[in-house]
Amino acid sequence: MTTIGQPDPPFVIGDRTFGSRLIVGTGKYRNNREMVAAIRASGAEMVTVAVRRVDLDRSVEEGILHHLDPAEFFLLANTAGCYTATDAIRYARLGRAAGLNDWVKLEVIGDERTLLPDTSATLEAARELVADGFRVMAYTNDDLITALRLEDAGCVAVMPLASPIGSGLGVVNPYYIREIKRRLSVPIIVDAGVGTASDACVTMEQGVDGVLMNTAIAAAEDPVGMARAMKLAVVAGRDAYLAGRMEAREIAVPSSPLGGMLD
Template identity: 55%
Template sequence: MTGRSATRQAFPLRWCDPHPYMAPRRKAKAHTAPPIGDPMTNPDGTIQVRINGEHRRVRAGLTIADLALELGLEPTKVAVERNLEVVPRSTLGQVLLDDGDELEIVHFVGGGDHGVTLDDDSWTVAGRTFRSRLIVGTGKYKDFAQNAAAVEASGAEIVTVAVRRVNVADPKAPMLTDYIDPKKITYLPNTAGCYTGEEAIRTLRLAREAGGWDLVKLEVLGEAKTLYPDMVETLRATEVLAKEGFKPMVYCVDDPIAAKRLEDAGAVAIMPLGAPIGSGLGIQNRVTIRLIVEGTSLPVLVDAGVGTASEASSAMELGCAGVLMNTAIAEAKNPVMMARAMKLAVESGRLAYRAGRMGRRMYADPSSPLAGLI
């Protein structure tokens, strides 16, 4: 398959790489004390868990009920989800916490939450829920360390990775997984560099065999100069992948009719380009992006063309579920600082969309009241 210049960072997949999302879920353990020397327990006797999106260190050996009490909560008045599974309230006093557990603790409030939580605005794709609406690529950085620092600054929960052959001449060369932990960040294999549907399908079959991925990013390019998608091949590949159990997030032209056909073909997200990949030209057609948002029930994410923070914010103000970018961050003079700027831009654009823009008027409307003028 033909590679594209300055593409997103290649991610070499190895047949032995385990995939964290395909591992069997841990079963609730009986309430027993942790064994001495438990490798999951830190020397200070604590473990790390994630509670409602925040990382915390807690004492090893706690049950979920113990944790609730330490947080000042009454176990009988809350509902708990552990690692995506609801824990029956009757067992909260028996289920031990494990290192790395992710907990969602909720309760009912009358008449709505009086304290507005601005960051409680998640989005879902193919049944998976994320808080960050910024997806970043992993190419063009000077090294993996800078890439990892930028991902952390961006707050992204998903990174795109290209599927490439392993360098057998240097099997011990650093890999992306050494710097960006796939247990903490969702890897989204893509088909960057594929110019036919068959190439893309073959690439993603290998990705799934190697790591178990089914949530993938499909892009089938038409030609190298513009890197525009070939929609005939893209549509064909989407149909095949969906029938094989993949959940394709699809890079496409900013055409509402094409977007609808992709939805019918089995896409789980529509990813129209704002401008050519790597161009930094910003969103060239706000109208068609908005029409795509209005015409589909799927998440819409602007993919390609964003060059700076205001353009990321603009995409979110159009009602998009998110934005994907690589070059805008990686080629900034300070990539880590730009990653932080993009995080804030996506958040502010989303907040502005939720708040509701004022109506446009042809003429002035004074802000100050006219009554009581001197």
């Protein structure tokens, strides 16, 4: 913090630079029009999508590529819903075959109730996908050892959770998040658990490189309004981190001079 108002270094993941530190999902919106409006309001450039069967009876909405232009957003396919490394690798390859890019948000779930990751299966899948040429962004627990191993495996970003997916509980363990950020060299993106703008701000104040969220925006009463709030909160949290906060103390210190008071 030696320069006044020092510029934020660019947000680089792998070989790509992003103008926004906010990454958003596309699930759970009431309709596609609202989804696109919210994503635009969020300012996010990287947007996650899931791989699923085409509904042959057309009772479910059509594919998301009818609504999101890959020229406008960098679409990151996920492996959400996979419970084994084998399934996650299969979904990753299907996503890559869509021909947009060779990136994947790797997610291997280990428990239905908490949706906490199966970290050993995540590591196994990460190693295989990296060897297969993928740029892997790995969703993981807020566990330093797994994070270090995912970095060793060649992931381009490691993405510890703030709290369980869709819970909106915010950052439950800021110390673990900070320690992961301190110890790894690849970008750290906090993925899952943010509930509202203050959570996003607190997340970024831990010094992480970015934050990924879906439900907090999609499930808000006004997703477009919340998307705008999240955009500002991520910028505010990042700037506050770079600016370096004052020391907290449990005693008041006056802001106005003690001298110069009238008799």
